[in-house]
Amino acid sequence: MPDTEEIARDSVVPPDVRRQAVNWLVELQSDIVTDETRDQWQKWRMSHPDHEYAWQQVEVFSRKLRGLPSPLAHAALTPPHSSSRRRAIKALTVLIFLGGGTWVAGEGRLWCWWPEDYCTGIGEHRAVTLSDGTGIELNSGSAITVNFDDTRRLIRLMNGEIMVTTAPDPRLANGIGAARPLLIETAQGILRAIGTRFTVRQFDVSQQGKSSVAVFEGAVEIQPITGRLRQLEVGQQAAFTRDGVIAVGMACEADTAWRQGMIVARDMPLIDFLAELGRHRSGWLSCDPAVAQLKVTGTYPLADIGKILAILQKTLPIDVQLFTRYWIRVGARQEDT
Template identity: 50%
Template sequence: MPTASTEPDGSQPIAEAVRLQAAAWLVELQGDEASAATVKRWQAWRQAHPEHERAWQHIEAFRARLQGVPSPLAHAALVATTPSRRRQAIKSLAVALFAAGGAWTLADHEPWRPWTADARSGTGERLERTLPDGTRVTLNTGTAIDVRFTAGERTLHLVRGEILVETAHDLLASDAGSPSPRPFVVQTRQGRIRALGTRFTVRDLAGGADGHSRIAVFEGAVEVRPAHAAAQPLVLQAGQQGQLTHDAVTDAGQASEDELAWTQGMIVAQDMPLTDFLAELARHRFGHLACDPAAADLKVTGTYPTADTDRVLDMLATTLPVEVAFVTRYWVTVRRR
């Protein structure tokens, strides 16, 4: 069994200095001005010591998992305006790349499911998709879905994020003259939501087995069933919302149309604690956006565009007793003045 000082395969961890060098090379090679001479120096570095090559193979494996998607941390290092900020960004990148003593955090491969999903939206992006049966699905920022239609069921797997579903009649059943259309089901990590001719949203919150999903119904009804078979399902009608865990589903009060503001690229807040507002805004922004505990309970009210998060931060600094502190463009803290 590997110890705290070894990799999962029993090998020795890669030295911190080598990790930093590897992360720095990743940043340099992603720059617009990377030249043939740069590539030659990078190749020489890899060949200079077996540890260099082992570190780079870690990075190659990581990038393959991400299908070549650039890292926001690497971009932060590229755009750093001072040497000290660049060093800090590279250090943060190295920590992310060589987490847990050099071992990749690939438990269950769960973090990589979104990258292989049938449809996914990036940070700050919304997508609309029409499924083969005519059902329309809108993906909020940072959302991924898989679609599996069989002869007996239409299933949409919510891998992560938030969706608005507007179900259509089952065209296959209609064409076949079947009196029983295939059920339409949204599968989350906590359970199943079966549509009963409806318009509804599902949001995966916190993720993993210990997380929960929130369901809000705006037309029709849905039947919500927890993953554990012994748990009782709950039917939510239009105007209701519920919270789903592995073990239970509970009524969570009334569903508000304001919760659909994201489909129009907006956040609607009514006396929302600043910490909650910033957590919502952070979903639409690359990097780290934090709230100083001293400002957490300040209340936010208004309608804010998600397409320009810098503008929203400026608005907060104007309307609330706060200041916005930028370490880099991708590391921001809102503090009380």
């Protein structure tokens, strides 16, 4: 259940901030998003905690709309500043903040619309077993939908990250017919599991539309929406966009430490470390460019992020500034004069 402070916060987010958040969501759906637009969007998010809170809600909601007819698609295709776009944004704002029940969903909680959905809130992890025996572990802030039919076993990763441990299709064992492929769909393409254990991550729109996969057993085929098929073998990982595979490297088991409630860093830039921490807490965790490349090494329990930040402040030349419960800034340490 959301606490009293959370409910009070939800009820006072100004309507104009909600509309601004939806407008930014629409802008970022455009086929051409400039660096200037992204910079302006980031500045808007950082300018007030209400902005960040509203953005988190509409971004999670947008994942639920992927592949469905919606005002989001209509708004993104209409000319900027047109009356039709203004009407579409108004409809989206009502859908998200009134019809969607976003503001009573609880802190960081994704909501499920279909019986097959599995979700985790911010800071929550969950393990489930699907009807075919496939195991799914969901990282913080993740959501999937499941659609098994006579021809395929399809899992859509709507948001976040999952670990998949495949199981043989029980239909084959029962002599019902040919084995159905196990497929994982993201916004950038479809993965086909080949007797495997692997992770899949769907990055958000702020990270320029990509997914990643790391293979720990077996193999996985990557089929980007418009790119060429690529197969990853055990021990490999890759990122991919709609147009193709963009990076192939070595898979690292330490990257799955979230399954044990940990984060493992080895000479990780501070800005990347904070980005990973930010996946496990509600609000905005920003990093001053002046300290962004400081290196972080160690194993940290995610149960107490405040303690992690306190440790970093003791071991690195940084100050951690807490503006509100939802807005923390990490910057260079100010020397006493």
